Amino acid sequence: MPRGCLFCELAADRTRTPHRIAESPRAIALLSVDPASRGHTVIFPRRHFSDLSTIPETEWLAIGRLTLRVVEQLRRSLGHRGEYIYCGSWTRPDRKYPHLHVHVIPRGRRLARGFDPWWHPPPEGAASIPELAALAERIRLSPRSARRR
Numbered sequence: 001m002p003r004g005c006l007f008c009e010l011a012a013d014r015t016r017t018p019h020r021i022a023e024s025p026r027a028i029a030l031l032s033v034d035p036a037s038r039g040h041t042v043i044f045p046r047r048h049f050s051d052l053s054t055i056p057e058t059e060w061l062a063i064g065r066l067t068l069r070v071v072e073q074l075r076r077s078l079g080h081r082g083e084y085i086y087c088g089s090w091t092r093p094d095r096k097y098p099h100l101h102v103h104v105i106p107r108g109r110r111l112a113r114g115f116d117p118w119w120h121p122p123p124e125g126a127a128s129i130p131e132l133a134a135l136a137e138r139i140r141l142s143p144r145s146a147r148r149r
């Protein structure tokens with residue numbers, strides 16, 4: 001684990017992630033603390049990778065499987081009909097968040113016309129962990145569809 005990588009720290013310490021909505025043996029899905037829309041989720045591998053060119057295929061497929069599960073959970077529990085999916089990948093290690101991750105951003109009225117991937121924090125400020133934990137519980141408790149396991 002690279003020193004100071006927030007995603008590695010969150011993967012290692014479950015007590016810091018009450019806003020976790022799903023997980024698998026290889027990947028974790030957390031509600032974003034800086035959401036572009038309600039339900040904005042960040043999915044990342046438990047192991048540290050910074051670039052798509054170095055991630056093993058099994059790790060990337062695990063992220064993809066969890067992304068599909070998260071999309072289904074979010075649509076069922078929040079009722080939106082679409083989402084933007086965005087992945088940041090880079091080779092330079094000096095970025096603020098060097099851990100490869102995928103954003104699932106539910107499309108709503110606010111984002112109906114388009115999504116700027118360089119979003120800024122919402123005017124009301126970043127979401128609090130207790131607020132996100134309550135929303136995460138609602139999403140986790142939403143009954144599963146029989147379509148995908």
Ligand SMILES: [Zn+2]
Pocket residue numbers: 001002005006007008009047048049098099
């Ligand atoms: Zn990391």
